[in-house]
Amino acid sequence: MTHTDSLKETPASEAGARPGLTLAAVAVVQFMVSLDLSVVNVGLPQIRTDLGFSEVGLTWVIHAYALTFGGLLLLGGKIADLFGRKRMVLIGLTVFGIASLLGGFSTEPGHLVAARAGQGIGAAALAPAALALLTATFPSGRERVKAFGVWSAVNAAGAAFGVLIGGLLTEYAGWEWVMFVNVPMVIVAVTLAWRGIVADGPRTQRGRPDVLGAILATAGMTLLVFGVVRTDRYPWTSSTTLLTLAAAVVLLVAFLFVEKSTSRDPLIRLSLFRNRSVAGANLFVLLLGGAMASAFFFISLYLQRVLGSSPAKSGVEFLPFAFGVVLGSVLAIKLGGTLAPRMVLTIGGLLTGVGFAYFSLFTADGSFAVDVLGPSLIASIGIGLCLAPMASLGTSGVEEHEAGSASALLNSSRQIGAALGLAALGTVANARTGDSGTMEALTDGYALGMLIGAVIVAVGVLIALAVLPRTSPDTEAGGHH
Incomplete structure (x- = not known):
């Protein structure tokens, strides 16, 4: 049997293994991974007090997860192709659960940051394997649109409801439980994955994964974010910042060189970016990811530090945002039958931008009803509209043997965008605030x-309007899936 033949049989074999259960398993995994991007946000003020974080150092509780997750996703996707997706899901869940348990017992900043990095490593093993399973189980047609709609809704719900769960746990059980809560979720996810995902063998014999590329990419992105974060102490023109950013650029250029010339199986084939759907979707999700991560961070701090909401109340005040994202995801499925994904993405992006601009009007003597509720609904529906077409476009027109790489690339772009966006915008906000510490x-x-x-x-x-194709990706991809 040839490699191509085995790939063609993959969807059928997995579809025979109860696609509904596979979808449920993937949904639980994605919910948990997405949850951990936001579940700690409401607990940040208490974490800062209890563990002694600095104001800027506190952002590394977010960065450590987003960077290891984003930087290692491509490697995780390749390893899943080599050793089997079910196996990688189970290994990733185990690593994620252990890191969560250890994080809850942290007694100093370094312990928690290390545990968050461990969670990112586990998530990097989980996410591409799960999304590749979804792509293979639902290769085309209306069922694919619905499956991606469910995936995007759960993805969004995890991030949005994470703030509510984090608030309730922080106030009534202590911030440690934003870490401990993952342990029972891991147990549920392992049970579902064990029953719902068919055991699979290796999907490709194309070569060994590019470990050097993964190291270069992760190290380069970490240095880049580190350089941006430290501009509160070292100005942009200082030798310290310039040397840090230059080292980051060197590492990232080396990564591109390795990907182009390696004799191993590259993490990402650079010619994949010639696909306009892949290129446009990744550029869009990179920027949206940065804006979203920063928005969750700023809104959470505004509610607690300016409006004086308790962690639990802040979590409840995020509920309209959570419901709006889910509503937007449902609308995206409805609109997907009549509008091209490019147009759904554009509408969602415009709503999101308007909502974020509306947020920028909040005042020191404001209120939830006046300053937060309206922009929450507008921005969240926009975000929900973006997610499903983003996932569909990012894997559209891609050959079957590269679907895993395309899925991992999309996830990676989102997480790296989140890390860079939060680093840059957090630094800018901190510079505007200065040392006064007043509410204003x-x-x-x-x-x-x-x-x-x-x-x-x-x-x-x-960028989406300029780069993305005008036609539906299902039309383009039909021959590939």
Whole structure:
């Protein structure tokens, strides 16, 4: 049997293994992975107090997860192809669960940051394997649209409801439980994955994974974010910042060189970016990911530090945002039958940008009803509209043997965008706030961060209009899947 023949049989074999259960398993895994991008946000003020984080150092609780997750996703996708997707899902869940348990017992900043990095490593093994399973189980047609719609809704719900869950746990059980809560979720996910995902053998014999490329990419992105974060102490023109950023650029250029010339199986074939759907979707998700991560961070701090909401109340105040994202995801499935994904993405991006710009109007003596509720609904519906077409476009027109790489690339772009966006916007907001610490100064910083986030999303919409194809990806991809 040839490699191509085995790939053609994959969807059928997995479809025979109860696609409904496979979808359920993938949904639980994605919910948990997405949840951990936001579940700690509401607990950040308490974490800062209990463990002694600095204001800027606190962002590394987010960065450590996003960077290891984003930087290692491509390697995770390749290893899943080599050793089997079910096996990688189970290994990833185990690593994720252990890191979560250890994180809850942290007694100093370094312990928690290390545990968050461990969670990112586990998530990097989980996410591409899960999305590749979804792509193979639902290769085309209306069922694929619905499956990706469910995936995107769960993905969005995890991030949005994470804030509510984090708030309730922080107030009534302690911030440690934003880590401990993952342990029972891992047990449920392992049970579902064990029963719902068919055991699979190796999907490719194309070569060994490119470990050097993964190391270069992760190290380069970490240095890049580290350089941006430290601009509060070392100005952009200082030798320290310039040397750090230059080292990051060297590592990332080396990564591109390795990907082009390696004798191993590259993490990402660079010619994949000639596919306009793949290129456009990744550029858009990179920018949207940066704006979204920053928005969750600023809104959470505004609610607690300026409006004085408790962690639990802040979580409840995020509920309209959560429901809006789910509503937008459902609307995306409905609109997907009549509009091209490019147009659904554009509408969603415009709504998101308007919502973020609306957020930038909040005031030091504001209220939830006036300053948060309206922009929450507008931005969240926009985000929900973006997610399903983003996932569909990012894997559209791609050959079957590269579907896993395309899926991992899309996830990677989102996480790296989140890390870079939060680093840059967090630093800008902190610079605007300065040392005064007044409510007005804090609000000015958060408002500036939200306004820049709106501009970033607007740039993403322009890129989507310029780069993405006008036709439906299902039409283009039909022959490939």
